[in-house]
Amino acid sequence: DVKVTQSSRYLVKRTGEKVFLECVQDMDHENMFWYRQDPGLGLRLIYFSYDVKMKEKGDIPEGYSVSREKKERFSLILESASTNQTSMYLCASSFPGRGAFFGQGTRLTVV
Amino acid sequence: GEDVEQSLFLSVREGDSSVINCTYTDSSSTYLYWYKQEPGAGLQLLTYIFSNMDMKQDQRLTVLLNKKDKHLSLRIADTQTGDSAIYFCAETPGGYQKVTFGIGTKLQVIP
Numbered sequence: 001d002v003k004v005t006q007s008s009r010y011l012v013k014r015t016g017e018k019v020f021l022e023c024v025q026d027m028d029h030e031n032m033f034w035y036r037q038d039p040g041l042g043l044r045l046i047y048f049s050y051d052v053k054m055k056e057k058g059d060i061p062e063g064y065s066v067s068r069e070k071k072e073r074f075s076l077i078l079e080s081a082s083t084n085q086t087s088m089y090l091c092a093s094s095f096p097g098r099g100a101f102f103g104q105g106t107r108l109t110v111v
Numbered sequence: 112g113e114d115v116e117q118s119l120f121l122s123v124r125e126g127d128s129s130v131i132n133c134t135y136t137d138s139s140s141t142y143l144y145w146y147k148q149e150p151g152a153g154l155q156l157l158t159y160i161f162s163n164m165d166m167k168q169d170q171r172l173t174v175l176l177n178k179k180d181k182h183l184s185l186r187i188a189d190t191q192t193g194d195s196a197i198y199f200c201a202e203t204p205g206g207y208q209k210v211t212f213g214i215g216t217k218l219q220v221i222p
Contacts, residue, residue, distance in 0.1 A: 004153075033210070042214035043154075043199070058209070090153055092210075097203050099144050100210050102153035 003027075006091050006103040013110050019078040021106055023091030030096055032074035034058075034066065037088040037105075049074055050096065081110045115213035117200050122219045129187040131216045133200030136181060143176060145185045146199040148215070154199060157185075187218075195220045 007022035025032065033048040035058075045058030047066040055066050063085060067075045074093075078085055086109050092100035114136045123129045135143065141162050146154040160167045160174045160183070167174045173186040187194055200213040 035212075040214075043212040045209065045211075048209060092154075094210070097141055099142065099156045099159050100154075100201075101156060102146075104153045105151075 004091055004093055004101050004103040006089075006106050008106050009104060011106055011108045013078075013081050013108065015082060015110060017078075017081050017110075019081050019108070019110075021076040021078075021089055021091075021108070023074045023076070023093075023103055024072050025074075025093035025101070026072065027093065027101070028071065029093035029101075030071075031094045031100070032068065033092040033094075033100060034064075034074065034076045035090045035092065036060070037090055043090065046076065083110050086110045115200055115202055115211055117198075117213040117216045119214065120217050120219070122221060123190050124221050125190060125192060127190055129185075129190045129194070129218055129220075131185045131187075131198050131200075131218065133183040133185075133213055134181055135183065135200070135202045135211075137202060137211075138178075138181065142203050143174075143183050144199075144201040144210070145172075145174065145183075146201060146212075148197045148199065150196075157198075190218075190220050192220045192222055194218060 004025045013019050034046045035043040044060050049055045049068040065077045089106045091103040094100040117133045144159040145157045147157050148154045171188045175184045197215040197217050199215045
């Protein structure tokens with residue numbers, strides 16, 4: 001079974017903190033993605049990566065950065081957390097053009 | 112452009128069939144997907160269809176694709192209470208790397 005593991009299910013951080021969300025996949029997928037999910041807005045793509053050290057901006061990259069130093073790991077970084085970044089964050093991985101497999105999600109609250 | 116549209120809500124009685132509809136705009140999409148999200152969880156890839164197919168059946172699930180109208184549907188036969196979830200339609204637009212999601216249809220199954 002494909003496994004995509006996110007480091008935390010729930011996270012509470014203070015405004016202005018630097019936040020790291022980690023994601024690991026075990027299927028040797030080239031592509032990895034970070035989405036955020038908000039009620040009424042569906043899933044919005046923040047960043048994706050199609051190879052180690054490669055990244056591309058998604059639809060809402062502002063306030064976020066990413067790191068992919070190894071194929072299996074894709075990190076999302078909130079440089080200075082703000083309350084409007086309170087959301088459910090979903091990591092996914094896939095082979096190019098194929099269906100993505102998702103982690104269980106991280107519910108981040110910024111207070 | 113890339114846009115996937117779905118209705119927000121569907122309510123059916125247990126034992127009936129459910130039909131969830133989706134329209135997409137990118138005619139170059141190679142794969143189209145259906146995902147299921149249960150409360151508090153990540154997305155689970157349910158099934159997919161390649162763009163040169165009209166229909167795909169997998170146990171209780173039937174996917175129909177009308178490429179001319181850019182319309183995709185998911186039929187769930189003999190709907191059970193465990194099918195209550197949010198269902199997302201998704202496509203891989205011509206760029207072949209990203210997956211674009213609809214806003215999700217919440218399926219409520221009434222016992």
